[in-house]
Amino acid sequence: MATLLVxxxxxxxxxxxxxxxxxxLVRDGFVVAIGHSGxxxxxxxxxxxxxxxxxxxxxxxxxxVHLREPGRxxxxxxxxxxxxxxxxxxxxxxxxxxxxxPLDTQAAVEFIHQKAARADTCNVFVVACASRxxxxxxxxxxxQLVEAGAVAFSxxxxxxxxxxxxxxxxxxxxxxxxxxxxxxxxxxxxxGGVMNxxxxxxxxxxxxxxxxxxxxxxxxxxxxxxxxxxxxxxxHVSTAGGVAMIRAAKARGIRVTAEACPHHFTLxxxxxxxxxxxxxxxxxxxxxxxxxxxxxxxxxxxIDCIATDHAxxxxxxxxxxxxxxxxxxxxxxxxxxLSVTRLVEPGRIGWxxxxxxxxxxxxxxLGINRGTLRPGVPADITLIDPALTxxxxxxxxxxxxxxxxxxxxxxxGRAVATIVAGRVKYRLGGG
Amino acid sequence: xxxxxxxxxxxxxxxxxxxxxxLERLTANEIRLxxxxxxxxxxxxxxxxxxxxxxxxxxxxxxxxENSTRTRTSxxxxxxxxxxxxxxxxxxxxxxxxxxSFIDTARxxxxxxxxxxxxxxxxxxxxxxxxxxxxxxxxxxxxxPHEHPTQGLxxxxxxxERLGDLTGVTVGLVGxxxxxxxxxxxxxxxxxxxxxxxxxxxxxxxxxxxxxxGVEVSHNLDAIVPRCDVxxxxxxxxxxxxxxxxxxxxxxxHLYAMTRERLKRAKKDLLILAxxxxxxxxxxxxxxxxxxxxxxxxxxxxxxxxxxGVLWLTCGPRAATGGHx
Numbered sequence: 001m002a003t004l005l006v007x008x009x010x011x012x013x014x015x016x017x018x019x020x021x022x023x024x025l026v027r028d029g030f031v032v033a034i035g036h037s038g039x040x041x042x043x044x045x046x047x048x049x050x051x052x053x054x055x056x057x058x059x060x061x062x063x064x065v066h067l068r069e070p071g072r073x074x075x076x077x078x079x080x081x082x083x084x085x086x087x088x089x090x091x092x093x094x095x096x097x098x099x100x101x102p103l104d105t106q107a108a109v110e111f112i113h114q115k116a117a118r119a120d121t122c123n124v125f126v127v128a129c130a131s132r133x134x135x136x137x138x139x140x141x142x143x144q145l146v147e148a149g150a151v152a153f154s155x156x157x158x159x160x161x162x163x164x165x166x167x168x169x170x171x172x173x174x175x176x177x178x179x180x181x182x183x184x185x186x187x188x189x190x191x192g193g194v195m196n197x198x199x200x201x202x203x204x205x206x207x208x209x210x211x212x213x214x215x216x217x218x219x220x221x222x223x224x225x226x227x228x229x230x231x232x233x234x235x236h237v238s239t240a241g242g243v244a245m246i247r248a249a250k251a252r253g254i255r256v257t258a259e260a261c262p263h264h265f266t267l268x269x270x271x272x273x274x275x276x277x278x279x280x281x282x283x284x285x286x287x288x289x290x291x292x293x294x295x296x297x298x299x300x301x302x303i304d305c306i307a308t309d310h311a312x313x314x315x316x317x318x319x320x321x322x323x324x325x326x327x328x329x330x331x332x333x334x335x336x337x338l339s340v341t342r343l344v345e346p347g348r349i350g351w352x353x354x355x356x357x358x359x360x361x362x363x364x365x366l367g368i369n370r371g372t373l374r375p376g377v378p379a380d381i382t383l384i385d386p387a388l389t390x391x392x393x394x395x396x397x398x399x400x401x402x403x404x405x406x407x408x409x410x411x412x413g414r415a416v417a418t419i420v421a422g423r424v425k426y427r428l429g430g431g
Numbered sequence: 432x433x434x435x436x437x438x439x440x441x442x443x444x445x446x447x448x449x450x451x452x453x454l455e456r457l458t459a460n461e462i463r464l465x466x467x468x469x470x471x472x473x474x475x476x477x478x479x480x481x482x483x484x485x486x487x488x489x490x491x492x493x494x495x496x497e498n499s500t501r502t503r504t505s506x507x508x509x510x511x512x513x514x515x516x517x518x519x520x521x522x523x524x525x526x527x528x529x530x531x532s533f534i535d536t537a538r539x540x541x542x543x544x545x546x547x548x549x550x551x552x553x554x555x556x557x558x559x560x561x562x563x564x565x566x567x568x569x570x571x572x573x574x575x576p577h578e579h580p581t582q583g584l585x586x587x588x589x590x591x592e593r594l595g596d597l598t599g600v601t602v603g604l605v606g607x608x609x610x611x612x613x614x615x616x617x618x619x620x621x622x623x624x625x626x627x628x629x630x631x632x633x634x635x636x637x638x639x640x641x642x643x644x645g646v647e648v649s650h651n652l653d654a655i656v657p658r659c660d661v662x663x664x665x666x667x668x669x670x671x672x673x674x675x676x677x678x679x680x681x682x683x684x685h686l687y688a689m690t691r692e693r694l695k696r697a698k699k700d701l702l703i704l705a706x707x708x709x710x711x712x713x714x715x716x717x718x719x720x721x722x723x724x725x726x727x728x729x730x731x732x733x734x735x736x737x738x739x740g741v742l743w744l745t746c747g748p749r750a751a752t753g754g755h756x
Contacts, residue, residue: 199640205555205577205615275556290518320532321554323575 002046003027004422006381009051013058014356015372024056026379029422033375052382054416057355059091059122059380061362062332064181064235064259064307067093067124069115070108071100075251076312076400078112081332082121084310084399086426088332089415091380092123092363092370093310096181097134098157104129104140109148122420123380125151130169130180136161137275139168151366154181156235157216161187166221170230172175172296179231179257179365182221184242185283189213194323196269196284202348204272206322209284211239218242222249225256233365234258236309238283240293247302257365258297259307262338263405265294270406277325278405281311295348299394303362304361306354308335312401330404333397336384338406340413344386351386383417387426392415436540437475438485439468439743441750443484450569451564451741453578454619466588467738469733476512478737487514489746490545494520494537495572501707502572502582505731506549509738511712515746518545524632533557534564541565547746550574568745576671581705583616585737587624589726590661591701598625605631605687606665609638610672613706614665619721624734629655631689635676652687656697664689664714680713689715694722698743702726732741 003028010408011022011034018034025032062085068076081306085093095112097103103112109126116124128150136155145153146387153173159182160166169180190209195201197208218234222245225232237243237258249256268287271279279285297303308331318325339358343349349357359382363371370380392409394402418426439445446466454462473479491510493503503519510517522536537548547568550558555577557690561716562569573579594600602621608630628646630637641648649655654660667683677683689703702717703725711717720727 055640199643201638202638203615203644205575275559316532319534321552321560322556323554 002422003044004379004419005045005048006051006056006383007048009054009056009383010180010351011056011373012351012355013373015058016374018373019352024373024381026381026422029379031373031375031377031379034373042072049383049417053384053385053387055351055384057382057384058359058371059418059420060089060091060336060358060382060415061366061368061371062090062308062310063094063305063362063366064337065093065095065310065332066098066312067095068099068312070111074314075317077156078115078124079119079121080398081310081312082116082124084332084397085122086418086420087398087415088334089336089382089384089418090122090332091382091418091420092125092368094125094127094366096127096154096156097129102129103135104132104134105153106144106148109145109150113149121425122418123370125366126156127152127156127181129153130155130160131165133159136165138165139172142172142178143177145173146178149401150178151368152179152181154183154231154235156181156183159183159185159187159429163220163224167224169230170224170228170232174228174230177231177367179233181235183232183235184214184217184221186213186216189216193284194280195272196286198269198287200269200272204275206272209282211241211286211290214239214283215241215245218245222246222254222256226252226254229255234254235295235307236264236283237263237303238264238286238290239293240290243293243297243302247297247300250302256360257304258302259305259362260294260298260303261307261309262331262335262342264299266338266342267405271351275322276405277320277322278329278403280308280322280325281329282327292311295343298343298357299348299353304357304365306335306339306357307362308332312399313403315402328403330394330397330399330401334392334404334411336415337390337392337411337413340386341411345412346419361375379419379422381419382415383419384413385416386413388412388414388416400423437471438483439471439747440600442744443717444749444750447747448746449714450558451580451745452558452562452571453579454583454616454623455578455679457623459623460530462584462623465584465737465740465744466591468744469584469588469736472739473736475734476739479512479732479739481514482514484514486510486742486746487517489547490518491515491549491742491746492518492520492540492545493549493572494522494540495550496533496557497573499551499572502551502649505734506572506738507653509735510742512735513739513742515742524752534561537561537565541567547742570741570745575614576612578616579612580616581734581737581741582613583620584741585730585734586613586617586663586706587705588733588737589704589729590702592729593726594660597621599627600660601627601629601658602661602663603629603631603659604663604665605652605689606740607636607667608632608665609636609676610668611665617663622646628660631655636690653693653696656693659701660698661702661704664709665706666708666710667713682714688713689719690719691716694719700724702729706730
C-alpha cells in the first residue's frame, strides 16, 4: 500500500517522551518510525507532507462526544459528528450512549460501528450504558457489551442515583478493567436549575445549580471507587471543590481520573447575562475561581484530560425561552483553539502536556491502541498550526448544529491536517 | 380636553432605548426620566382619568404567557388613555401546544403591523430574547423572578411622590426576595437613586450573596423595622417554589408579617407598600394594609401613570435629529 512521510514538523509524543523536530514515516496505515530528520533512508515515498512550523501529534482523542445517532439525527449524525471531529483535529472519539434508544445492547454497539465504518471518517469508540436502558435500576449486560467493543461505561446525562447499583457497576466493571464515566449531580440540589448558583443567577432570577450539586456526588463516587477498587472517571469537572476532591483522592491512591471541558476553563456564569441559551450547559459555567482551579488541575495533572462534551442541538431547540432550551454546547471544532489560546499561549502548560491531555491520557483511560506514535500502531496523526489565528464561524462548521457561544471569537491554534490510519482525512481549506 | 401646553410632542432625546427590559441596565438619569415622564402624564390626564390622543394610530399588543389581571389591565388602560389601540393576546400554552415557538408567535403579531409588545413570561430573559428577534418595542411586564420594571418604577414613583428625593431614604424589601421580580426591579431602581436598601426574610428566601452588590441583608424584621422609612411587603410566591422555604405559613407570618405590634415600633411616618395581590394575614395584617401610611391604592393609580410614561417613551414619535441636511 502507500507510504506517507510527514516531514520536518515538531513531533510531540508524550507516550515516548518525544518532543523534537523530526519526520514520521507511515506505511500501509501504520507508524513505521520517527526518524531523525533527513538522516535516514526511507525508501520510496508516495506522499510527503511538509510539516515545517507545525506540531505533529498522535491523533487527538475526545473521550466525551454526543453523536446523537440513533434517535436525534436532526442535531447530529455519526457522519456529521465525526467530520466535525476531523475538522477539530480528532482522529478518535468516544460516543456517549444517551441516544434514543440508548446504547445498552450488542446490537446498538454494532450499529454505531457499522455507521462509523460507512462514514469512513475518524475512529468511533463506543461508551455503553452502565445500567439497562440507562434507567439507573439494574446493570446493563456489561460483559457482552465489552465483547461487542464497548470501551467504557456511562449513564452520562444523568448520574447513577442508586448508590448500591453504583457500587455494583464499579465492582463489575473491574472484572473487565473498564472505567465508569461519571456525570456527577445530586438532582434534588439542581432541580429546575439552568445555570450556576451564584450572584449572577440571583440577579437574573434564573434557578441555580450549586457547585455542591456536583461535589456531593463526586464525593460519594470517590468513596465507592475506593471501597471497590473500581475505576472512576469524573466527566466535565466544573468546580474548584471537585478538583480538590479528585486531587486528594489521587493522593490516596484511589483509581480516579478526570476530564475538563474547554468551555469550563474559558467562560464564567457572567456570560449568562445576555440570556443566550448557547451558554447553557450542564454542568453550568461557574466562576473565575473555578476556572483558576480547573486550569491548576490541568497543570498539575489532577485533571488528566481535556474532553469536549460536544453536545449538538438543532437551532430551533436552542432558540427557545431559556428554561426550555436544552443543555449543551458544541466542542469538537473549537477545542484545540480554545486550549491553545487559554492554556498554551499564556504559558500555563507546554505542548507535551496539551498533547498528553488531548491524546495520550484519554487513549490510556479508554484502553485503546491510540494516543501514541509508537511503531506498529495505526497511524493516527494530527498536524496543528500553533501560530494560526482564526475566527470561529459556526456556519462553516462540519457539525450539523451551530450551538457554539464562541461564534465570532478569534482563537490561536488549529488543526490543519488530520490523518487517520495513514490516510489524510481532513485538510484545512480542503487542499 | 387636557391642556395642550403640558402634553409632550416628541420623546425626549435623552431616552435612547427602544425597549424597557429591566432597570438593572438603566442609568439613574434614565430612571428619573421615566419617573418624570410618568408624573407628566399623571398631571396631563388629571390623575390618570382623562384620555389623550398622543399615541393615536399606535397599536400595542399585550402578550401574556402567564396569568395576570392587574398588570395587563393597567397596561391596557394606560395605552387607551394615550389614544393607542390595544390587542390582548393570551398565549398561556395555546400556541406552544400547537408546536409554535413563542418567537414565531411574536413574529406573527409583528407582521400584523403593531408598534409595541408588552410581554409577560414565566422565564427570565424572555423579553430580552424577543427584543433580539423583533423590530418593534418590547416592554417587560414581568419575566419570571427576574424583573418587573414598571412595578419597580411605580413603587418608587409612589415613594417619591411622598418623600421627594430618595437619597438616604431607607427602604426595607421584606419577604420572598428569591422569587420576586418586584424585589429585583425595586432594588436596582432604589440603589441607583441613592436609597439604602435592606432585604429581609428567612435565609431560604434571602441569599447572603446580595451583600456583594452593596445592599444590606437581614433575617430579623423586628431589628430593621425601626430603621426603615419605607417597607415594601412582597408576596410569598408559593407557585414558584420547588420546595417549601419555611415550615408553615403560620411560622412565616409570626416572623415576617407586618402587624400592628410591629408598626408601633416603626417610625411614625413609615410608608407601607405592597405590590398586590397581597396575602392578607401572611405578609401584612388587614389593619396595617388599610392604615393611613399604606400606599397600596396609590400604587395602583401610579401604575397607570408609569405605564403611560413607558408606553410614550417606547412608542412615541422621536424628534427629527437636527444638524442633518
